[in-house]
Amino acid sequence: MASSAEEKVIRTRSGIQVQHGNHIDTIESVDLVFRAQRKLSFSFAAVFFIVTLSIPVMTVWWEPWYGVPIWGGFTANYLVVSLLYYVFLWGLSFTYIKKADALDERLSHMADEIAAETAVEPIGGE
Amino acid sequence: MGDLNVIAIVMVIIVTTFTVGMAILVRRFTRTTADFYLAGRKVGTFANASAISGDYLSAASFLGVAAAVYASGLDGVWFAAGFAGGFIVVVLFIASALRRFGEYTIADFAYGRFRSDRIRLVTVFMVLLTSLFYMAPQMYGAGTTWTVLVGAGIFGLSPYNTGVLIVAGIIMFYVFVGGMKATTLNQIFQFWWLWTAMFLVCVLVFVAGNFNYPRDLAEVTAEEHLDVRTVSVAQLTEVDPETGQALIDEVREYMSERGLEPVEAAIETGDPGATVGITVPSTNRLHTLRDMWFNEPGHRYNALDQFSMVLALVLGTAGLPHILNRYYTNPSGQAARRSTFWVLVFIGTFYILAPIAGLAGRLLIDDAWRAGAAPDNVNYVDGLLARSDTLMPTLAQILGGEWLMGAVAAGAFAAMFSTTGGLLIASASAVGHDVYEKYINPDAPEIKRVIMAKASVLFFSLVALGIGLGIPAAGLDRAYPALIAMMVTWAFSLGAGAFVPMLLTGIWWRQTTERGAIAGMIVGGGGSLFFIFMNVMNQLGHFGDEGLLPLLGSLTFPTVFTFPAAVLTIVIVSKIDGQLPKNVDEIWMRIHGTASERHDKELGLDKSGGVFSSGQK
Numbered sequence: 249m250a251s252s253a254e255e256k257v258i259r260t261r262s263g264i265q266v267q268h269g270n271h272i273d274t275i276e277s278v279d280l281v282f283r284a285q286r287k288l289s290f291s292f293a294a295v296f297f298i299v300t301l302s303i304p305v306m307t308v309w310w311e312p313w314y315g316v317p318i319w320g321g322f323t324a325n326y327l328v329v330s331l332l333y334y335v336f337l338w339g340l341s342f343t344y345i346k347k348a349d350a351l352d353e354r355l356s357h358m359a360d361e362i363a364a365e366t367a368v369e370p371i372g373g374e
Numbered sequence: 375m376g377d378l379n380v381i382a383i384v385m386v387i388i389v390t391t392f393t394v395g396m397a398i399l400v401r402r403f404t405r406t407t408a409d410f411y412l413a414g415r416k417v418g419t420f421a422n423a424s425a426i427s428g429d430y431l432s433a434a435s436f437l438g439v440a441a442a443v444y445a446s447g448l449d450g451v452w453f454a455a456g457f458a459g460g461f462i463v464v465v466l467f468i469a470s471a472l473r474r475f476g477e478y479t480i481a482d483f484a485y486g487r488f489r490s491d492r493i494r495l496v497t498v499f500m501v502l503l504t505s506l507f508y509m510a511p512q513m514y515g516a517g518t519t520w521t522v523l524v525g526a527g528i529f530g531l532s533p534y535n536t537g538v539l540i541v542a543g544i545i546m547f548y549v550f551v552g553g554m555k556a557t558t559l560n561q562i563f564q565f566w567w568l569w570t571a572m573f574l575v576c577v578l579v580f581v582a583g584n585f586n587y588p589r590d591l592a593e594v595t596a597e598e599h600l601d602v603r604t605v606s607v608a609q610l611t612e613v614d615p616e617t618g619q620a621l622i623d624e625v626r627e628y629m630s631e632r633g634l635e636p637v638e639a640a641i642e643t644g645d646p647g648a649t650v651g652i653t654v655p656s657t658n659r660l661h662t663l664r665d666m667w668f669n670e671p672g673h674r675y676n677a678l679d680q681f682s683m684v685l686a687l688v689l690g691t692a693g694l695p696h697i698l699n700r701y702y703t704n705p706s707g708q709a710a711r712r713s714t715f716w717v718l719v720f721i722g723t724f725y726i727l728a729p730i731a732g733l734a735g736r737l738l739i740d741d742a743w744r745a746g747a748a749p750d751n752v753n754y755v756d757g758l759l760a761r762s763d764t765l766m767p768t769l770a771q772i773l774g775g776e777w778l779m780g781a782v783a784a785g786a787f788a789a790m791f792s793t794t795g796g797l798l799i800a801s802a803s804a805v806g807h808d809v810y811e812k813y814i815n816p817d818a819p820e821i822k823r824v825i826m827a828k829a830s831v832l833f834f835s836l837v838a839l840g841i842g843l844g845i846p847a848a849g850l851d852r853a854y855p856a857l858i859a860m861m862v863t864w865a866f867s868l869g870a871g872a873f874v875p876m877l878l879t880g881i882w883w884r885q886t887t888e889r890g891a892i893a894g895m896i897v898g899g900g901g902s903l904f905f906i907f908m909n910v911m912n913q914l915g916h917f918g919d920e921g922l923l924p925l926l927g928s929l930t931f932p933t934v935f936t937f938p939a940a941v942l943t944i945v946i947v948s949k950i951d952g953q954l955p956k957n958v959d960e961i962w963m964r965i966h967g968t969a970s971e972r973h974d975k976e977l978g979l980d981k982s983g984g985v986f987s988s989g990q991k
Binding site: 270289331 | 448451454459461463467586587589590591592661664668669671677680681688707718719725726729957959962963964970971972973975976
């Protein structure tokens with residue numbers, strides 16, 4: 249298992265709760281985390297794939313992109329694929345990780361609050 | 375054997391000794407299966423990022439990328455960019471969810487997510503196939519590198535077979551003895567060794583080679599791009615009835631006097647079956663009306679392959695079992711994300727350097743050959759390397775003499791050690807953990823489990839050895855000019871078709887069912903295998919020039935079809951099936967729940983520990 253603390257799955261009348269030490273996940277708190285992370289990941293993925301796939305699109309159909317040198321022997325196509333694409337990857341991943349960490353931090357408090365509100369007395373455990 | 379080869383061998387021995395010594399050193403810290411497969415889940419961010427990079431940078435990256443740029447110009451540069459871009463998909467969609475879910479392997483994830491033995495076994499099968507596809511180019515790289523750098527065999531074996539045997543033997547020993555901890559430490563060391571070797575080559579390209587990126591790119595582009603081709607005397611001298619000219623007439627127009635010497639000598643023998651290397655102008659497969667230039671696309675890939683190659687490379691990384699296994703060694707989901715960022719920095723800098731080496735090689739090797747100063751342990755055709763995969767050691771020898779060549783040689787072997795080590799762990803865990811511990815002997819004591827893991831390593835080492843020895847016999851090395859990079863991309867295509875759709879939908883779409891996931895894996899994985907097989911058969915010349923078969927075999931990278939087909943299959947079958955696991959809420963909470971991480975953070979348990987410690991935290 250991922251956790252260092254023993255995982256307790258608690259069944260309640262309104263669903264299940266997963267407990268690690270003093271912290272509880274309810275389906276409502278997990279749903280909150282999931283939706284926020286999905287929005288973040290898919291937004292960044294959209295940027296990544298639009299930029300990445302626009303390169304072969306221009307490579308196939310736009311001559312000024314692939315056939316005209318702009319700096320010594322560099323065409324825009326060669327310059328982007330050999331150098332600038334990495335700057336894009338680093339910037340995108342750095343921004344994503346900062347946002348994901350901040351989201352984790354914010355959601356961890358909210359998840360505890362939601363869990364405290366929605367957690368109910370167990371009807372059984374395992 | 376000259377001094378040059380001795381230095382190269384000594385430096386390879388130093389790397390190898392360190393590798394084996396590390397395995398022996400960490401042996402006493404490897405007591406449990408968690409230690410053996412996952413290094414006790416305590417690998418820190420920097421260490422794990424270095425180890426993932428070492429795992430990832432194989433012979434294809436160290437030898438193949440620079441060689442692909444040398445041979446194909448811009449189309450070769452895409453290998454570097456695509457290999458790096460794949461980690462964005464990993465960090466956005468896979469890394470933290472996979473780590474939160476826990477477990478040991480990708481098959482464990484499939485079982486845990488869909489609660490099905492059937493999907494675990496399908497995943498194990500696909501993991502083994504993907505790993506074998508990835509091991510094959512490492513073994514081939516071992517044989518060819520040994521041939522170039524050492525040039526001699528042992529016990530009556532050919533140099534190629536000797537290289538394969540020695541590399542397979544060393545990797546088998548250190549993975550067998552040290553498991554993931556030894557593999558992790560070696561991957562860290564090996565990554566930094568080969569990064570440094572690439573960096574030194576490029577520093578000398580700028581300093582000793584007086585390199586100027588835009589100016590030299592313009593210089594290479596000033597002349598039409600040329601390919602090296604091996605032809606028979608009969609092909610050279612056969613007169614085309616329409617033009618009244620033979621190929622040799624054309625060749626005499628653009629090959630230099632010195633370059634023509636072996637060609638004329640071959641013709642003079644009068645043996646129509648004798649073969650010789652010539653240079654011919656490349657054709658542009660993308661913009662067919664344009665001539666082919668180094669800085670333009672189209673040397674290798676047509677329009678469809680341009681898209682499919684990009685998709686295979688950026689999606690395939692998220693489907694490589696040995697890379698995904700490493701995410702379980704992070705102490706938390708947040709650490710998994712940070713590891714990925716550092717991986718992007720480490721491999722990104724490496725991949726910026728590799729195309730510089732490829733471009734510089736196009737000029738410096740030609741200059742050295744025309745000055746009579748090129749190393750004589752590789753073959754040239756009018757100043758071009760006969761085999762582009764020999765670029766890195768040749769360039770290093772020209773720039774830095776025997777010591778730099780030795781460092782590059784050791785780097786090449788380090789790349790093979792680190793990647794094949796990771797693949798052996800992935801394969802061993804698929805059989806030892808996913809099959810033996812779950813189905814054959816679930817009550818096995820810990821010692822038996824570790825023995826089974828080691829037996830699996832032994833078995834797959836022998837399989838890798840067999841594959842390495844079999845590649846030349848199958849004729850693949852003659853069918854593909856840049857075989858190392860090509861075979862690695864097959865593994866990427868298989869991973870992108872078989873695993874990535876299952877992982878993405880399994881993590882992000884709650885309605886994914888077990889039947890949907892299995893159907894998607896079969897369509898994506900099976901489709902990839904089919905297209906790869908058709909391409910191999912086509913390249914080997916079994917399909918002729920016309921009809922459906924050569925059309926199906928013309929697709930170099932199948933991902934543009936297999937990935938969407940697999941995703942669509944998962945969605946459609948899941949919708950029709952509709953049978954979610956009974957405890958789907960609990961499963962969903964394990965993937966996206968954060969109580970465990972909140973708990974660990976509160977107690978300060980989310981920090982990594984030392985690799986030199988035993989037991990799972």
